[in-house]
Structures are given as structure tokens and as C-alpha cells.
Amino acid sequence: xxxxxxxxxxxxxxxxxxxxxxxxxxxxxxxxxxxxxxxxxxxxxxxxxxxxxxxxxxxxxxxxxxxxxxxxxxxxxxxxxxxxxxxxxxxxxxxxxxxxxxxxxxxxxxxxxxxxxxxxxxxxxxxxxxxxxxxxxxxxxxxxxxxxxxxxxxxxxxxxxxxxxxxxxxxxxxxxxxxxxxxxxxxxxxxxxxxxxxxxxxxxxxxxxxxxxxxxxxxxxxxxxxxxxxxxxxxxxxxxxxxxxxxxxxxxxxxxxxxxxxxxxxxxxxxxxxxxxxxxxxxxxxxxxxxxxxxxxxxxxxxxxxxxxxxxxxxxxxxxxxxxxxxxxxxxxxxxxxxxxxxxxxxxxxxxxxxxxxxxxxxxxxxxxxxxxxxxxxxxxxxxxxxxxxxxxxxxxxxxxxxxxxxxxxxxxxxxxxxxxxxxxxxxxxxxxxxxxxxxxxxxxxxxxxxxxxxxxxxxxxxxxxxxxxxxxxxxxxxxxxxxxxx
Amino acid sequence: xxxxxxxxxxxxxxxxxxxxxxxxxxxxxxxxxxxxxxxxxxxxxxxxxxxxxxxxxxxxxxxxxxxxxxxxxxxxxxxxxxxxxxxxxxxxxxxxxxxxxxxxxxxxxxxxxxxxxxxxxxxxxxxxxxxxxxxxxxxxxxxxxxxxxxxxxxxxxxxxxxxxxxxxxxxxxxxxxxxxxxxxxxxxxxxxxxxxxxxxxxxxxxxxxxxxxxxxxxxxxxxxxxxxxxxxxxxxxxxxxxxxxxxxxxxxxxxxxxxxxxxxxxxxxxxxxxxxxxxxxxxxxxxxxxxxxxxxxxxxxxxxxxxxxxxxxxxxxxxxxxxxxxxxxxxxxxxxxxxxxxxxxxxxxxxxxxxxxxxxxxxxxxxxxxxxxxxxxxxxxxxxxxxxxxxxxxxxxxxxxxxxxxxxxxxxxxxxxxxxxxxxxxxxxxxxxxxxxxxxxxxxxxxxxxxxxxxxxxxxxxxxxxxxx
Numbered sequence: 001x002x003x004x005x006x007x008x009x010x011x012x013x014x015x016x017x018x019x020x021x022x023x024x025x026x027x028x029x030x031x032x033x034x035x036x037x038x039x040x041x042x043x044x045x046x047x048x049x050x051x052x053x054x055x056x057x058x059x060x061x062x063x064x065x066x067x068x069x070x071x072x073x074x075x076x077x078x079x080x081x082x083x084x085x086x087x088x089x090x091x092x093x094x095x096x097x098x099x100x101x102x103x104x105x106x107x108x109x110x111x112x113x114x115x116x117x118x119x120x121x122x123x124x125x126x127x128x129x130x131x132x133x134x135x136x137x138x139x140x141x142x143x144x145x146x147x148x149x150x151x152x153x154x155x156x157x158x159x160x161x162x163x164x165x166x167x168x169x170x171x172x173x174x175x176x177x178x179x180x181x182x183x184x185x186x187x188x189x190x191x192x193x194x195x196x197x198x199x200x201x202x203x204x205x206x207x208x209x210x211x212x213x214x215x216x217x218x219x220x221x222x223x224x225x226x227x228x229x230x231x232x233x234x235x236x237x238x239x240x241x242x243x244x245x246x247x248x249x250x251x252x253x254x255x256x257x258x259x260x261x262x263x264x265x266x267x268x269x270x271x272x273x274x275x276x277x278x279x280x281x282x283x284x285x286x287x288x289x290x291x292x293x294x295x296x297x298x299x300x301x302x303x304x305x306x307x308x309x310x311x312x313x314x315x316x317x318x319x320x321x322x323x324x325x326x327x328x329x330x331x332x333x334x335x336x337x338x339x340x341x342x343x344x345x346x347x348x349x350x351x352x353x354x355x356x357x358x359x360x361x362x363x364x365x366x367x368x369x370x371x372x373x374x375x376x377x378x379x380x381x382x383x384x385x386x387x388x389x390x391x392x393x394x395x396x397x398x399x400x401x402x403x404x405x406x407x408x409x410x411x412x413x414x415x416x417x418x419x420x421x422x423x424x425x426x427x428x429x430x431x432x433x434x435x436x437x438x439x440x441x442x443x444x445x446x447x448x449x450x451x452x453x454x455x456x457x458x459x460x461x462x463x464x465x466x467x468x469x470x471x472x473x474x475x476x477x478x479x480x481x482x483x484x485x486x487x
Numbered sequence: 488x489x490x491x492x493x494x495x496x497x498x499x500x501x502x503x504x505x506x507x508x509x510x511x512x513x514x515x516x517x518x519x520x521x522x523x524x525x526x527x528x529x530x531x532x533x534x535x536x537x538x539x540x541x542x543x544x545x546x547x548x549x550x551x552x553x554x555x556x557x558x559x560x561x562x563x564x565x566x567x568x569x570x571x572x573x574x575x576x577x578x579x580x581x582x583x584x585x586x587x588x589x590x591x592x593x594x595x596x597x598x599x600x601x602x603x604x605x606x607x608x609x610x611x612x613x614x615x616x617x618x619x620x621x622x623x624x625x626x627x628x629x630x631x632x633x634x635x636x637x638x639x640x641x642x643x644x645x646x647x648x649x650x651x652x653x654x655x656x657x658x659x660x661x662x663x664x665x666x667x668x669x670x671x672x673x674x675x676x677x678x679x680x681x682x683x684x685x686x687x688x689x690x691x692x693x694x695x696x697x698x699x700x701x702x703x704x705x706x707x708x709x710x711x712x713x714x715x716x717x718x719x720x721x722x723x724x725x726x727x728x729x730x731x732x733x734x735x736x737x738x739x740x741x742x743x744x745x746x747x748x749x750x751x752x753x754x755x756x757x758x759x760x761x762x763x764x765x766x767x768x769x770x771x772x773x774x775x776x777x778x779x780x781x782x783x784x785x786x787x788x789x790x791x792x793x794x795x796x797x798x799x800x801x802x803x804x805x806x807x808x809x810x811x812x813x814x815x816x817x818x819x820x821x822x823x824x825x826x827x828x829x830x831x832x833x834x835x836x837x838x839x840x841x842x843x844x845x846x847x848x849x850x851x852x853x854x855x856x857x858x859x860x861x862x863x864x865x866x867x868x869x870x871x872x873x874x875x876x877x878x879x880x881x882x883x884x885x886x887x888x889x890x891x892x893x894x895x896x897x898x899x900x901x902x903x904x905x906x907x908x909x910x911x912x913x914x915x916x917x918x919x920x921x922x923x924x925x926x927x928x929x930x931x932x933x934x935x936x937x938x939x940x941x942x943x944x945x946x947x948x949x950x951x952x953x954x955x956x
Contacts, residue, residue, distance in 0.1 A: 001876050002868055004751045008880055009864040011747075012887040016857035019891060020850060022900045026809040027846035034810020039791055039803060042811050042823050071590040 041072070046110065048073035048094060053109040053132030053367065055089050055101055058141045061134075063089060068184070077102075082178035084148040087157075087171045087206045088139060088360065090309070091179035096193055100206070100309045101135055101361070108133040108364050108372070115364070115372050131367040138167035138362045143449070146481040147172035150474040156434075156455035157207035159339040160478050163347035163439060163450045165377040166356030168307060170451075170478055171340075173207040175199075209311040212336035213454055216422030217467070218435045219331030220279045221392060222345055224267055226294035227282045228388040236267040236391050246277035248323040255280045255326075271395045272403035274419065276330050283329020284322060291325060292318050297383035298345050298355065300337070307340070307360050314341040331422060342437050342452035349396065350416070350439035350447035353389035355380045396438075405438065407472035410480055414441040417475065419467030431457065436471030440479040442486070449482040451475040505566035506558050512570035513554055517547045520577025523819060527585045530820030545611060546577050549618045560625045561933035567862050568932070571855055572910055572925045576614050576918065578852075579911030581819075582839050583607045586832040589825040606832055606913050613915040617922030624926030631931045635874050638688025645682040648674035649724070649741075653731050662732040663905075675737040676907075676920035679744065679889075680927070683881035686745060690752035691874045698753035721745045726769045733779040736896075736904030740888050742766050747884040748877055751867075780902075787902035801827055801835065805897050808838040809849075816845025832913040834905055837897045853894065856909075860887040863928050869935035879931045882924050 026034070036043060052075060054061035062085045064078040077092045079085065090100025098106060107113030111120065111132040123130050140160075147158035151174040160170035181192035196204050205211055227233045233240070244263035245254035255277045262275035270278035283291055292301075295316035299305060303313040314337035317328060327333035340358060348355035357380040364373040384392070396416030399405040405417040417438030434457055439450040453471040521543040528536030536542075550573045557564055584607035586592060596603035628634070634641075651674055652662045664671050690697070725738035746762030774780045786795050790802040808824040811817065822842035827835045841849050863883025870876045889906055896903035907917040 001751055001754065001873060004754050005864060005868050005876065005880055008747055008751060008884060009861060009868075012860045012864060012884065013857065015887050015891040016853055016860070018900065019853050019894050019898070022895065022898045023809070023841065023846060023849040023853065026806065026898055027812055027841065027849065028814060031810045031813045034807045035813070037791070037807055037810070039796065039800075040807045040811070041826055042807070045823060071594050 044094060044097075045072050046112065047092070047098070047106065048075045048077075050111055050130045050132060051075055052077060052092070053111065053134045053365075055085075055109075056134050056136045057085070057088075057139045057144070060141070073185075077179070077183040079178065079180045079183075082180045083176035084144060084172070086176045086179055087173040087208055088137060088144075089179065091182070093179070093182050093184070093189070093193070095185035095189055096182060101137075104308050105135045105361070105364065108135060111367065116366055119366050119368065133367055133372065134365040134369070136362045136365060138162075138165075138169065138360050139171065140169040140482055140485055142481040142485050143170040143478050144172060146170070146477040147453075147474065148174070148176075150477045151455070154455050154457055154470070155201060155207075156453065156457075156471075156474075157211065157339045158451065158453050158474060158478060159208045159343040160449055160451040160482065161340075161343045161347045161356075161358055163351035163356065163447045166347070166358045166380070167362070167377070168340075168358050168360040169449060169482055171206075171208045171360065173205070175201050175203045177203040206309070207454070208339045209307065209309055210338070212312050212314060212338055213433050213435075213456075214422035215331040215335060215337045215342060216420035216433065216435050217274045217276075217331055218342055218345075218418050218420035218437045218452075219329070219335060219337075220271060220274065220420075221349065221396065221418050221437070222295060222298060223279045223283050223286075223291070223329040224271060224395065225298075225349070225384045225388065225392055226286050226291050227267065228391060229294055229384050230286050230290045232282055232285045233267050236395060237269075239264040239266055240270070240278055240282070242270075242275075242278045242281050244277060246281055248280065248326050249284050250321070251323050253323070255330075268395050268398060271418065272398050274404055279330045280326040284326040286329075288318075288320065288322070288325040291329065292316055294383060297381045298348060299341055299380070305340070305358070307358050309360070311338050311340050314338055331420060339452045339454050342435070342454075343450055346437045346439050346452060347447075347450035348383050349389050349392045350441070350450050351389075352386040353384040354382055393441075400438070404468045405436070405472055407468050408436065408438050408476045408479075410440060410476060410483070413479075413483060415439070415476075415479065416441075417472065419472065421466045432466065433457075434466040434470040436467050436475045438472070438475045438479065440483055442483070448486055449479050451478050453478075504562045506554075506562065509557065509564075509566035509569060510554055512566065513550050513573060516570040516574035516577065517543070517550050519574060520546060520581050523578060523581045524584065526818075527581060527588075527820040530818060531585070531588050542580075542611075545615075546573075546580070549573075549615060553618050553621060556622045556625050557929060561929050563933045563936040563938075564929040565862050565866060565932035565936070568859065568925055568929055571859050571862075572922070575855060575910035576617075578840075579836065579908075579913075579918075580607060580610055580614065582836055582911065583610050583832045583913050585820055585843075586825060586836075586839060588820075589831075591825045592828070592831060595828055609915070610913055610918070613918045614922075616915070617919040620919055621922040621926040624923055625930060628927070628930050631875055631878060631927060631934060632872060634684050634878070634927075635688050635691070638685055638692075641681045641685035641688065645678045645685055646724075648678040648681065649728060649737070652734075657733070663734045663737065670915075673907075673914065673916035675734065675740075676916040677923075678737075679740060679885045680882065680920060680924050682741065683744060683748070683878060683885060686748045686881055687874050687877035690748055690877055694752040694873070697749070697758075698755055722765050722769060725766075726773060729769070729773050729780070730777065733777070734905070735780060735783065735902070736889075736892055736906035739766075739892055739904060740885060740906070742769075743888045744881055744885050748881050751880050752873075752877060783902040783904070787896075787899060790899060801829070802899060802903060804828075805835055805838040806899050809841040809898060812842035812845045812849075814846045816841075816843050816848055819843050833907055834893070834903075834912065835897055836912045837894055837908055840911075841898075853890075856886070856890045859883075859925075860890070862932075866928055866932040866935055870931055871935060875931045875934060879928060882928055886921075886924065 051065045055063045062080045065075040066078055068076050073094050090102045092098040092102040109132045111130050143160055147170045158172040177196050182189040242264055247254050257276050259273035259275055262277050265275050265278050300314045300316040305311040317334050324333050328335045357378040359375055363371050366372050393416050400408050400415045400417045404419040408415050408417045420435030422433040434455040437452045439447045441447050453475045455470045457470055587605040587607050593603045651665050655665050658664050663673055663675055725742040729738040749758045786802050789795050804827045824839040824842040825831050860883045867876045867879035892904055893906050893908050895901040907914050909921045
């Protein structure tokens with residue numbers, strides 16, 4: 001009977017071997033995958049196991065952690081001025097995961113990042129409680145406050161950038177939400193979350209980064225930049241050969257002007273009163289491909305603008321026909337842009353043609369406040385020459401001084417801007433968007449701030465006045481806040 | 488100079504008793520769980536657990552008593568079996584105690600049953616009863632061949648044990664329990680030993696008939712109808728268990744056991760082929776109309792699917808537990824395996840080992856089981872009587888299958904069937920029955936290794952002698 005016994009011994013050995021192979025497979029090969037599985041509660045437990053690090057603005061935390069007596073999650077996230085900062089921080093919820101900076105910098109905030117390995121090891125030896133690191137932002141609290149409060153009950157967004165560095169100074173979106181309301185996982189948190197999910201006004205949407213709007217007349221500054229760069233216009237004060245009415249190429253559709261005096265208006269004059277005909281004709285003269293080239297230099301069609309929170313890609317169609325291109329040159333047709341993108345356009349002009357990469361994380365700090373990573377300003381591209389940039393500045397300042405952007409005037413400061421009202425919906429049936437882009441200059445000629453404001457307002461009249469009337473005062477308040485904090 | 492004809496694996500002459508080896512190993516088997524206990528206490532509360540001394544002395548005392556009884560009543564027994572079983576039992580106790588401290592499980596028990604009572608003290612009591620039974624087996628069973636007399640009684644008893652749970656209400660979908668007042672017993676655990684006794688007795692008598700009286704057909708030896716009878720009965724019984732008690736594990740164990748023992752008794756490969764064919768037919772047949780079994784298979788194939796997750800997170804949670812343990816584990820007391828919730832310290836206790844001791848711990852752990860099984864097989868090889876051989880291989884085979892079925896189920900290698908991990912899982916029946924099983928194995932190994940009476944001088948040996956001294 002010994003031969004079958006030996007075989008059974010081998011069989012039993014194989015059973016154990018199968019188990020050994022399986023445990024290697026699970027705990028070595030698949031370990032990482034299982035460990036980070038979306039259903040693995042340990043990821044969340046770990047996220048809230050220690051006091052979470054903070055997101056910092058102007059040296060003060062805009063987030064916090066409170067200790068709970070829950071069996072799974074020891075700490076819960078809290079927010080200071082949650083609705084105001086939500087477009088910057090995102091949320092970190094025990095039940096609904098996290099997003100934006102809270103998610104992207106989770107490793108630093110929880111203290112689990114490899115970059116914090118040294119700190120963790122030290123804490124292990126000294127027996128200190130493990131703590132997360134901090135994320136220091138580039139934001140300007142006063143500017144953010146001005147933006148958020150001025151937007152008030154209106155639906156809209158503000159993006160403000162420091163043109164010289166690309167630092168994001170304000171990023172507001174309304175209506176907003178308070179991430180504190182669903183930071184836990186109780187029934188109350190779930191109700192708050194579901195209410196947000198169902199809200200038709202989409203309060204969770206980060207309009208400054210993630211929503212694309214037709215840019216309307218504000219896009220004319222880009223068309224003007226392309227015209228100057230590609231030599232379609234040499235003298236901004238020379239009369240352009242523009243008929244009234246201007247018929248779109250290859251069609252019988254006349255381009256309607258809301259302004260008077262657009263016939264043969266100079267570029268400077270056309271921008272001041274926002275002539276559709278002049279810019280549509282110019283865009284057609286520059287041509288689609290060269291328009292695309294300039295738009296892309298400003299950041300259009302780039303799906304990877306990471307601040308580090310990724311912005312939605314702004315669109316300037318690369319394949320449209322001639323009349324489409326002419327319409328796009330005044331910010332219509334299927335041209336679409338985020339508020340951040342328009343702030344970038346303004347910033348590049350204000351910074352004498354040099355576009356800096358926008359970013360909102362200044363540095364990452366270890367729990368002991370040692371800097372782990374410092375973000376330096378980076379040049380993104382040079383969409384226009386310094387000379388042409390200055391010409392554009394001259395024109396945009398003209399808009400504020402004498403044109404449609406009067407509401408953005410600040411005493412003693414040079415301000416350049418452009419209004420816009422974007423019609424949208426089929427046959428322009430929906431309510432237009434009021435736009436305003438602007439920058440302010442200090443006495444040394446540099447510009448500390450460029451702003452883009454969009455207001456989705458239902459009451460707006462359908463002309464550029466709505467951009468100047470609704471959006472310009474908000475831009476002014478943000479610029480003033482930045483200028484005041486520089487003093 | 489005389490020639491000794493030796494047909495057993497272990498020498499017939501003066502095998503060393505190895506009792507001191509056993510004692511040294513036992514010391515390790517007690518010290519390791521004591522350190523594990525200390526480790527859990529320090530990890531969870533940052534202090535030396537209050538019960539450390541009591542626990543260490545308790546385990547040491549139990550092991551010591553068991554050792555003394557082996558020294559007295561089974562001098563030549565295999566020295567590895569007792570330490571290995573003690574080590575597993577000790578580690579199991581530590582892990583059950585560790586899970587008793589889990590606030591998550593305490594909260595769960597409080598909301599579900601209105602109160603929480605720790606399981607570790609009960610398990611310590613069961614272990615004591617188990618070792619008492621082990622001692623009883625060694626003292627009362629002077630020779631394992633006595634069991635041969637109870638072949639048919641064993642059959643009756645095992646049938647009763649297997650059928651009884653049908654008359655009791657199902658617990659969590661499986662009818663494998665009988666409840667007597669405050670006690671619940673899982674008769675399947677005891678039935679596996681008793682049925683091995685029955686098979687050994689029956690097959691020892693019928694092995695020649697089964698092996699030789701057969702017709703050759705397509706390269707296979709087909710048994711005669713009347714010899715096929717008992718196999719069909721067993722097959723039908725295991726399917727009936729599956730159907731009426733929805734206990735996949737026990738029927739698998741039961742059937743596998745019979746196939747192994749038949750194969751060893753008859754030395755005919757055809758029995759294995761028949762066995763596998765019949766179990767496949769049975770399993771597929773039952774699976775087509777038994778929703779419980781279908782559900783288990785579904786859970787196994789798609790542990791993370793939304794539908795599965797809504798019905799039972801257990802398999803998925805167990806898999807993530809193993810994954811989170813990684814190579815070296817989180818350390819005792821520092822894992823989150825209690826997320827498994829229900830049955831965390833019984834059917835799923837292996838996940839806690841996997842998470843807190845990691846791949847390294849799991850390999851060691853599985854090898855301990857492997858060692859017990861292979862020591863059992865070695866005992867079977869060494870046994871000098873066919874009944875002892877069959878019983879030893881039956882018991883070790885049952886242990887191997889049980890470990891494979893449970894661990895494989897928890898690790899998602901095969902569908903989960905719901906048996907307990909021998910010695911470590913919480914549960915009275917399991918611990919007590921497995922101590923009895925080790926007791927019987929030790930008794931057989933003692934008989935096998937005991938020095939045989941010196942062989943009678945062979946006249947043939949004399950004749951080949953060339954030079955006389």
C-alpha cells in the first residue's frame with residue numbers, strides 16, 4: 001500500500017503548494033492592486049487615521065481636522081469658509097472620496113507620501129504621532145474674498161493670475177458648496193451630498209477651471225493679437241477696409257454690429273466699441289490655421305493644463321470652414337474657453353507677451369514645516385512679441401478709459417480690459433454670459449494681476465454693456481484687492 | 488552477523504523515542520504564541536496585556552500535560568505532531584483575542600445582538616477540553632486496532648451525525664449545526680474522524696474484492712456492481728448533504744476522503760478517475776438547481792461585482808485583507824481585517840493572519856499545516872497494519888483537504904464552502920475534534936515506531952553464510 005501512499009503524499013503536497021502559490025499571487029503580485037482597490041476601505045481609514053495636513057493661504061490654514069470617536073475614522077476634515085475655498089481645496093469626505101488638491105496631494109496631506117519617508121521614520125523612532133504635511137497655495141485671500149463676495153448670488157466664476165509668475169491668485173465659482181457638510185459619512189452627510197448631486201445649478205462644478213463657455217467678444221483680443229503677430233495689421237490706428245454690413249465669407253449672412261461707427265474702423269477703435277465686423281473680417285484675413293496657431297500658443301486645445309487641478313481644454317476648432325473661422329474670431333461658433341484660459345490670455349498680454357504656466361501650489365511642506373517641494377514659475381510659451389503685447393495693452397487700456405469697460409476704472413491705476421457677452425443656445429435662445437477680462441498695472445509698468453470674470457446672468461441685456469455692467473465691477477474688486485495687498 | 492529484513496520506512500530496531508526533541512519543540516510552540524500575545528497587547532494598547540502570565544501558564548500547562556501523557560502512554564510517537572498542533576492552537580488563541588479587542592467588531596456585535604462577549608476565553612476552554620480528549624484517546628486507546636471492531640457502529644454513528652443537522656434550523660444559510668441548550672455542535676467535524684474509522688475497517692476487509700474482481704474496459708478497471716455499491720452510497724450521501732444541509736465543504740471533504748482511502752486500499756488509479764467523474768457529475772448536477780451553491784460560485788468568480796458586494800462583501804474583504812498584508816504584513820494588531828465583520832474569527836481567521844503577518848507569515852502558516860499532513864502520511868507509511876495505514880492516511884488526507892478547502896475558499900482559489908481552519912479558527916467542535924484526530928495519529932505513530940519484536944532467525948540467512956566465525 002506504500003506506492004499509493006507516496007502518491008497521496010505528493011497530492012497533499014500539491015494542495016499545500018497550490019495554497020502557497022495563491023498566497024504569493026494575492027500578497028505579492030496583486031497586493032498593490034488590492035491595496036488601492038476602490039472598495040478597499042483601508043484607503044479611507046488611512047486617509048483619516050492621522051491628523052490631516054492643511055491647505056494654506058496667506059500663511060493661514062483654510063482647512064482643519066477634528067478628532068471623532070468613530071471606529072473607522074479617527075479624524076474628520078473641516079473647512080474654513082468652505083464655499084469660498086471649495087474651488088481651490090476640493091473636498092475630502094469619508095464617504096465620498098476626495099477631489100482636487102485634497103485628492104491630488106493626498107500623499108502629503110496624510111503623511112503617506114514617499115517624500116515624507118524620512119519624517120515618518122523619525123516619528124517612528126521618537127514615538128511622535130504621525131501628522132500630515134501642508135500644501136501652501138499661491139492664492140491671495142483678499143482677492144478670493146472679493147471675487148466670491150462680488151459674485152454673490154449670481155452664477156459665475158472668477159480666475160485671477162499673477163501675470164509675471166503664473167501664480168493663481170483667486171479661483172472662485174458660484175454657486176458653491178461647503179465641503180464640511182459631507183466630510184463625514186453619517187446620514188446627514190449623505191443627505192447633503194445627494195442634495196448637491198441633484199442641484200440643477202451644479203454647485204460642485206468648478207466653473208473657473210472645469211466649465212467651458214463661449215468667450216464672446218473677449219476673444220477679440222486674441223484675434224487682434226493674431227492679426228498683429230501675423231502681419232494682418234501693422235498700424236492699430238489705421239482704418240481697416242471693413243464694409244458695413246460685412247457679409248460672412250461664402251455666405252449671404254451679414255455680420256451684425258451692436259456698435260456704431262464700425263465701417264472701416266481702426267483696430268484700436270474696433271476693440272474699444274467691440275465691432276464684430278472688423279474682427280470677423282480680420283480673423284478671416286489671418287486665416288484659420290494661423291488663428292489656431294496663436295490660440296494654441298495661448299493655451300487653447302491643450303487638454304493638460306494642470307494647476308495641478310486639471311483645467312478643461314479650451315477649444316479653437318482646427319477643422320472648421322471659413323465662415324466658421326470668421327465667427328470664431330469674435331468668440332462665437334464652437335469656440336469655448338474656461339475662465340482660467342481667458343485669464344491666461346490677459347496675463348500673457350499684460351506680461352509683455354510671455355505666458356507663464358498657471359499654478360496654485362506654491363510649495364509642499366513636511367509636518368515640521370520643512371519645504372519638500374518648491375514650485376518655481378515656469379514659462380509656458382510666447383504667444384506674441386513684446387511690441388505687439390504693448391500695442392494690445394494700449395488698446396485694452398483704451399477700452400477701459402473710453403470704451404465699454406468703463407466700470408473697471410480704478411483711480412490712479414492703469415487698467416486694461418475687454419468686455420464680452422456670449423450668446424449661446426440654439427438661435428441664441430438661452431441667456432447670454434457676461435464676460436470681462438482685465439489686468440491692472442503698477443507704476444513700474446509691471447502687472448501684478450490679470451482677471452477673467454464670467455457671469456451666467458439671466459437678466460443681462462444682449463450687448464457688451466452686460467459684460468461691462470455685470471462682470472467688470474467684480475474684476476475691478478479683485479484687482480483692487482490684489483493691488484491693496486501689494487501696498 | 489545477522490541480516491535484518493526491514494519492510495517499514497522507520498527502522499524496526501530501537502527507534503529513538505524523540506521525547507526530548509518533542510519537549511524542546513513544545514517549548515517553542517508555547518513561547519512563540521506568548522510573544523505574539525505580548526506583541527498584540529503592545530500594538531493595541533501600548534502595554535503588556537494583563538492576562539499574559541495567565542495565558543502563558545495556561546498554554547504551557549496544557550502543552551505540558553499533553554507532553555507527559557505522550558511520554559507515558561505513547562513513548563515512540565512522532566515528535567512533531569504535538570508541538571505543531573500546540574503552536575497552531577496557541578496562535579489561533581492569540582488571533583481570536585486580538586479580534587476580541589476590535590472596536591469595529593464590538594460595535595457590530597452590540598448593534599446586532601445587543602451585547603458583546605469575548606471569544607478567546609471560550610476558545611481557551613475548548614482547547615482545554617480538546618487536549619483532555621487528546622489525553623483520553625492516548626490513555627484509553629491502547630492500540631488503534633481496537634477501533635477496527637467498531638467499523639459498522641462507526642458507520643451508523645457517522646450517518647446519524649451527518650443527518651442530524653437537517654432537523655435543526657439553518658444558521659447563516661447552512662444546516663451544519665445541532666443545538667443542545669446553550670451548546671451548539673458542528674457534528675461534521677466529528678463525523679470526519681468517525682467516517683475515517685468506518686472506511687478503514689470496511690476497506691481493509693473489502694480491498695481485495697475491490698481491487699481484483701474487476702473487468703478491464705478501455706484501459707480502466709471497472710469494478711463489479713456489488714463492489715460499486717458502497718461508493719454509490721457515499722456519493723449519494725455527499726450529494727444529499729449538499730442538498731439538504733447546503734454544506735459544500737463537508738460533502739467535498741467526505742467524498743475526497745473516500746476517494747483517497749479507496750485508492751490507497753485498492754492501488755487502482757481507476758478509482759480516482761471514477762471518484763473525480765462522480766464528484767464532477769454531482770457538483771454540476773447540484774449546482775444547476777441549488778441557488779446557494781450557484782451563489783457561492785458567483786461570489787467566487789466576481790467578488791467585487793456590485794451585485795456580489797450588495798449581498799456579501801466577505802470574499803472581497805478577505806482578498807483585500809490579504810493584499811493589504813503584502814509581503815511582511817501590517818504587524819499583529821495593526822491590520823483592518825475586522826472589516827470582514829461576520830465570521831472574522833472563525834471561517835475567515837486566515838485573513839487576519841494574512842493581513843497582519845503578511846506573505847511571510849502565511850507561507851510559514853501553510854507549511855505548518857503541510858508538515859502536520861506529511862507527518863500523518865509518514866505515519867501511514869510506517870504503520871505495519873493495513874487498518875492503521877488506512878486510518879492514518881484517511882485522517883491526514885481529511886486534514887489536508889479541509890485546510891485546502893478552507894484556505895482556498897478564503898483566498899479566492901476555489902468557491903468558499905464554510906468550514907473552519909483546524910486548530911486556529913474559533914469554534915468548540917473544530918478544536919475538540921482536531922485534537923482527537925491528532926491523538927489518534929499519535930497513537931498510530933507510536934505503534935508504528937515502537938520497536939518490533941526481534942525477527943526470528945532466518946534459516947535462509949544461515950545458508951548464504953560462507954565463512955563461519
